[in-house]
Amino acid sequence: IVAGADAVEVHVELLPEEDGAISFEIYSGSGDAQQIHSQGQVAVGAAPADRGVVDLNALRAQCTSSVSAAECYEAFSGVGISYGPAHQGLAALSCGADEQGHRQVLAELKLPSCVSATADQYVLHPSLLDSALQASVGLSLGSQANQNRPLVPFAVDDVEVLGRCPRRLFAWLRWSAGSGEESAVRKVDIDVCDEAGQVCVRLRGFSFREFETGVTQAASEAFRIPQSGSMTFAPIWEVNGLVQAEGWPGSDRVVIVGGTAARRAEVRRRWTAGTDMEIPADADIEAIRELLQSQGAIDHILWLAPGETIVPDAEFVEEQARGVLQCFRMIKALLELGYDKRTLGWTVITTGSQAVRRDDDVNPSHASVHGLFGTVAKEYAQWQIRLVDLPPDGTWPLAELSGLPADPEGNAWAYRERQWYRQRLVPSRLSSGRSPSLYKQGGVYVVIGGAGGIGEAWSEYMIRSYQARIVWIGRRKKDEAVQAKLDRLAALGVEPAYIEADAGDEASLTRAYETIKARHGQIHGVVHSALVLRDKSLANMDEATFVAALSAKVDVSVRMAQVFGREALDFVLFFSSMQSFSRAAGQSNYASGCNFADAFAH
Template sequence: DLASFQKQASSQVLTSSACYEAFSSMGIEYGEGHRGIQELYVGAGLVLARLSLPSTLSASASRYVLHPSLMDSALQATVGFLLGARGDLSPNPILPFVLQKLEVYQACASEMWAVLRHSEGSQAGGAVEKLDIDLCDEAGRVSVRIKGFTYRALDAKTPSGQEGKNDPLVGKLTLAPVWDVVTPERVPSFPASADRVLVVGGTSEQQRSVRLHLSNVQSLDLQPSDSIAEIGDKLQRLGSFDHIFWIAPERALSSVTNEALVREQEEGVLLLFRTVKALLQAGYESRPLGWTVLTTQAQPLHAQEQVNPTHASLHGLVGSLAKEYPRWKIRLVDLEAGAWPLVDLLQLPSDRRGRSWVYRGGEWHRQQLVLLQAAPADGTLYRQGGVYVVIGGAGRIGEAWTEYMIRRYEAQVVWIGRRQPDASIRAKLEALGRHGKAPHYVAADATDAASLQRARYEIKQRYGRIDGIIHSAMVLQDAGLDRMEEAQFRTGFSAKADVSLRVAQVFRDEPLDFVLFFSSIISFIKNANQSHYAAGCTFMDAFAHQMAREMSCRVKVMNWGYWNAEEIVHSKEGELLSQVGIGFVEPKEAMEAL
């Protein structure tokens, strides 16, 4: 009964402009498409909001059951409780945290009413408030019912001794990457019509398309064998320029065992690395420079999508590049095969964080990490007494995984490492042997197919079978792109990329239970000074996705956060992580997550 609710909530009536001025005072500036509150009625324990879809979005009304603008406006109406309780607002924004249940009865209309009340047992005005929200049409028919919506002010404190218990973003978290359909904010043509543009790569048709839309275009002919000095000479002959249009080669991939996956890095991430080095030597470090970097079908949006992971490595390098050189405006795009939406693409904004735009089926997508609250597993791919091969097993994570498997599953673990077993490795093997079967160590170069094949033969001769493979190899030596040598970049990159390919080539016909890739959250945050590692991890993630489509066994990826280790906790990076509230992964919780 909306008329009855309106009488109950008549103690305070706010106009649309008053509501959005209140949000502005908290530092939240809503754009035109998110200003759906028309009037807000506030009473004792009750808020009533009249909502209307902004006219700029009227054409999209039929596309949604739950229109994002109306739903967001319904949540915005919680500001009525803050105004009703305190009469004013603190400068701290309120943030949504939890939604317990959502029931949908019918699609939202363009004109809606939202009725907000405290959930049963919720404490009004407390640190944590739970609300129930009903969205009704103008006749009072309920379209959507929200139960247990929780919001928090940014500076809200939990009761003493309860830290973290009500806050789902505190504690050990498991996050999952998802791709959302988005409507990009359009910008004037980037590059601008007057900008001098260099086009690198692409087919003759793609280059012709760029020339049709941009007036001042030159081609920069780079070869995979070009050195940094040779690239620098070519750049110098072309004179100054404002924007680089980098188009990664588009080729079909027959299998993840194809040697081209590593060979073609020479015309992809390694050639881009050398180009960046040449630009820095030419003095572009302190100059504004635009980039458009294009790949094709390198990012998987869902489990069934086929990808070519070859140039997924560019997404790691370019992400780090964006953070190291903030004067460079960088736009990174992954297109679907055959698609060339150049007019739309030229209006996409750059991104300081180096995040990817992905184009599929006429829509743009962006990736984010969301909280995963999965039920405890009722089974496992591990087997009691299994034989498992860990490439890079002597590292921190490989060692922790090995101890867990020996203790919990009485496993026989085999480590494959590049170096011969020294005193440090022998001490680790001996210590782990006190928990059960000591790991066996095989010295082999896992970036080399023949060397890894010999290791496989030795393991099969000794143990008769292999039940699972774990790729835990990594080489991380922090350095900015201006200081990183190509050999250093290659070493860090190949520890992830080359080893992934060799695992597929050497173990593809093995009757494995699983292949497990240890990647990193660097795939998503793409830190500065870690471009080699970021490139290797983004390649590995896309490679594992495609490998899962080809192999009969399970293929899994874990993108680890920062592990608790002496060298990181007491470093400058560790101090920074602590300051921004990022904790360190402990072995016990890591094994539970796996």
Template sequence: QGLTHLSYSEREVLAQLRLPAGADSEGYELHPSMLDAALQAAVGLSISQDIQKQPGTFVPYAVQAVAVYGRVPHNAWAYVQYSAGSEPAGSKLKYDIVLTDANGAICVSLKGLAVRSIVQPVDNGLFYSTPEWQVKPLADGDKVSPIEPGSNTLLLVGLEPDVVETITATFDSAEVIAFPQPGPDIAGYMRHLVGQSQAQLKGLIPSKASGPGHQVLVVARDTVARYIYAPLAGLLKTARLEQPHLRGKVITVSNPEIDGLMSILSQELRSDSFQAMEIRYDASGVRTAKTLREVALPAPAKRGYLKPGGVYWIIGGLGGLGRIFARHLLEQGDHVTLILSGRSALDEVAKQHLADLKRDGGTVAYLSADVGQWADVERVVRTIREKYGSLNGIIHSAGVIRDSLIFNKTAVEIEAVLAPKVSGMLNIDAVTQAEPLDFVVLFSSMAGVLGNIGQADYAAANAFLDSFAQHRQSLVEQGQRSGRTLSINWPLWADGGMTVDDET
């Protein structure tokens, strides 16, 4: 929590450090949190090297010399370089670290800090959980702070113009940005919402990195479909990981009374409770928070979920996970037909993957299609109907990553990442809404639940998938869609999944 900014090259790192709020510095020349932050800064030297590719975890185990010249202040700098004779290779590394005050005066130096890689057996045990909303009132013991001028941003989604005016006048020390009710172009609205919110966070990073912290509250009426603004939860969770001084919540309110809304905002702005970042208030003012509850998977049904001779569409079917599940369906099904689709035409590698799947039995076909384009989705579904007679299930495993920190994200990158999951899923749902499907499975990611450094847009896209799955399932229960809808937040896979690249 003490590392606020990092600049690096292949041979050196310069890091800005700040003592975390609430840390007791009394009696310390070098607070443990500041030392820990300096050690974290040393990791920056491995960002563009092959160190991170080595197995195990690097931990410090010895230091040649420590010199203390004065007390390290709450705001300091750490300069890190390799020790003489140490190179970014092998399982042992040595660093020299100098901590200075804001004026560059040396406070502490560490010579020959040695770290080594410790490899432990990998435990591949999986835990399963499901989201649920639990009553979580703001406790009396929660820290309450005054509303600091310039330290709050309100992103208002779908609130009435007169309500926006009242909020702006009441909380005049906060920056208020209002997004109108969404129109018919939901995908375009969401691109704008995520893009503008990312730009807002980007603007807060340099100006607040050394300040008291900044909180961003997203406030939406429950009259706006939750999946439309759910991506902002993934965005804010990632922002907090990348920049600990940024804190955020996504708050849904049902109370139509302006006084009730003002009271809610006043309490949330003054509260330092950020353990839960997705909050709902019902019409009675009861506060609930989105949490995870561990569950046990039910025993497999005796009756298979695949129809004999059924037809199943896997979007991203020749990607890593797509191939894994294509093979699974071929093994589990009885003479099933798989329609795999992807944006690219078949190259030699893809042709080989397709040939390998066909050897597993069943019928496997490939269609080139970009699900981000409505016409492509309509063409695929029409082709399936005409050639195979029916469509029984869909697995949406397509995804794109463009890894970079929020501060470096571009609108082009964000749009590329959102397209297959946001535009893609909206198009798939629109075209197949009358199809008698047995299931629709969306491949999401833990990034959508927890955020992930370097993947703010990817976290946003997956948070959308999770929320849209709940939305579609509610339509199933109302008789407006067919087939169980399920979103799965996959962790990292040993084979086939998406990961953050080495540079990020």
């Protein structure tokens, strides 16, 4: 937001979601001139009993290079950032490196005296939070990269406000996994704690963008954000030369779980000291904890997805108990046994769950595992994650597999026809519109999760552009909030119909289908826009929360195919998510479901 000589009117809009969370948008302008400047989502819950403690004495011993507050603000001024007295909360800053040689910063923060009277008005005072972010300058002091280009806050993956912040704080900053001084977009992890080291605020994945030289340019130009149009990306798999790491497992304390008897035997021939551990599909966290405890100390877990054949669609839901839910329970059991404080190797192998090539036959049963372990890698950096998708038949490349490096981001390797592949996002162009549209004027379209934000937006477009007859299916009752959305769309054309049904239940969805058929006769397209966002770290997530977000993707996708598969549809549309690719910390349940839905759609 650029504020010149005149005032700028800015709006904050709060949007309640079905799961109790609140989405927000900060925007200026109105109508066609409306521009969103910031957006995100807030969830309110009970603070954990154990908020975590930062060892300040250990950090002081490691961070021995001191920088005065005056030097910091002089450095900011040199690149064109002039902080007023209310924002000068840096009292002292020390730099150093941890035991692995990674750069880190410890900053002392004090509430500026000019705003001391406002201390009790905030749980987290904005002057203190801004000063914590300012301390990131210490991560780049002495570096030749990007000198004279100010770094400004751009986005954050996750913020946890755990308690009220006192007037004096300490901030511990370090680069997020996979980030660093040479990155164009930089991410920093920050813990803000009181004088005893108790964490008050935890920020993960705080990213910065740099202004080009000449900070008087318009902000939109400096950030290079297009004012119109969209930036579109597509995930693709590319051949990647395998960089060999040291062989693993490196000890005899290896546990092999899952897979077929033939595959386990094949694996044991390679690692003769590995021991099998059979986990029943219905084993809960307590039972799995006892099984793991019986193995003694474990250095490496080799988890093989069960089965290598594609099961009938109806069984995909049940397969989750043998796949991602079993892994979730194993992780929870390991945390109870104290493995969150230990180095632990994970090699997770699925078979044919990824569409590496367009003509691949995909087995979506355990694609959800990729979402889970992509998140695990970010939440537990001390766990060495190797996530691999192998062909469902043929001999596995176990010799190469033993040299596969761990990935701190939890990104997968895939192996096809003697070549290794890695996935990345590449710029993609949307259709120019010259192809015939599958949308029909006056067509009948069923939107599962239509009352949510994505479903509502798509419905509005279809009503405006095609006078479509829309049917929403949702689990919630048609309350005032839903009716208000229906009334708004009714002003544009035919009011959408609303049917209360559980789309994850075949019988309930079948009844909804029969109602729609009785009213309209023909259905032209079906849209999956259902989602449940219940973000929590794995340590704080219970199984019901994990299953809620997973089922919104797995169960609904499967039942949708079972019920509407009998129709001669023009199309089925799945709304995916960036979480299929980025798999952020705190979103293990949603990322797992999204990865399944993508594979199932393929």
